[in-house]
Amino acid sequence: MTGATETSNQKMEANVVVLGTESVGKSALTVRLLTRRFIGEYGDIESIYSHSFLSEGKEITLNIWDSPYSEDLSRETSLFHKKVQWADGFVLVYSICDRASFNAASRLIQNIRSTKSPHGAEKPPIVLVGNKRDLHHRRTVLTEEGQLLALSTDCLFYEVSAAEGYHGVLSVFHGLMDRIKDVKLTSKRPLRFKGIVKSMSAVFARRRTDSL
Numbered sequence: 352m353t354g355a356t357e358t359s360n361q362k363m364e365a366n367v368v369v370l371g372t373e374s375v376g377k378s379a380l381t382v383r384l385l386t387r388r389f390i391g392e393y394g395d396i397e398s399i400y401s402h403s404f405l406s407e408g409k410e411i412t413l414n415i416w417d418s419p420y421s422e423d424l425s426r427e428t429s430l431f432h433k434k435v436q437w438a439d440g441f442v443l444v445y446s447i448c449d450r451a452s453f454n455a456a457s458r459l460i461q462n463i464r465s466t467k468s469p470h471g472a473e474k475p476p477i478v479l480v481g482n483k484r485d486l487h488h489r490r491t492v493l494t495e496e497g498q499l500l501a502l503s504t505d506c507l508f509y510e511v512s513a514a515e516g517y518h519g520v521l522s523v524f525h526g527l528m529d530r531i532k533d534v535k536l537t538s539k540r541p542l543r544f545k546g547i548v549k550s551m552s553a554v555f556a557r558r559r560t561d562s563l
């Protein structure tokens with residue numbers, strides 16, 4: 352079950368999963384958002400955090416699922432499915448100093464899309480994040496590569512440093528929230544002609560079976 356619910360006109364809640372390979376900074380980004388701090392070392396704790404903020408007069412609550420990366424494939428696969436079904440949006444993190452983490456992010460985008468929307472009907476919102484921008488002297492993934500991957504897969508893209516700043520990290524989560532809101536609005540749009548015909552056919556079909 353996904354949780355993007357509008358509890359009233361003034362409130363909205365959404366589930367966000369933070370994904371990426373080992374040590375890319377998933378916990379650092381999450382903790383930075385929640386506490387505005389960078390504490391350097393983070394334990395291997397599986398947690399769902401709640402974070403609220405105001406946007407355009409609305410109270411937005413994000414439930415953020417952060418978990419350590421595991422090499423245990425069977426655990427990862429079943430947990431991955433759970434997370435993908437639960438989530439309304441994804442923060443997909445790689446380190447700009449770790450090409451393998453970038454390649455893994457690219458594969459994860461495909462996996463999320465095929466798991467969440469097997470027929471490709473809707474695209475779950477994803478933000479691709481290149482973290483550790485402060486370590487530019489160790490960079491192995493160019494900014495342009497991140498931009499290109501995001502563009503070709505319809506993701507948002509940010510390069511940030513969880514170590515250096517709060518505002519970049521905030522933009523990541525706010526950007527994702529805006530995408531989730533857009534998806535919700537699109538799914539609420541009035542039916543187009545095809546949709547109206549479909550709905551009317553469904554009603555008439557039901558009437559016919561009722562009268563039998």
Ligand SMILES: Nc1nc2c(ncn2[C@@H]2O[C@H](COP(=O)(O)OP(=O)(O)OP(=O)(O)O)[C@@H](O)[C@H]2O)c(=O)[nH]1
Pocket residue numbers: 371372373374375376377378379380390391392393394395418419420482483484485486511512513514515
């Ligand atoms: N220089 C620098 N180091 C960072 C940054 N973000 C995280 N780190 C460091 O990278 C290491 C891993 O960070 P974590 O947040 O634990 O990474 P993770 O992705 O949650 O790792 P797992 O839980 O093992 O999957 C820690 O030593 C952090 O201090 C950053 O923006 N810049």
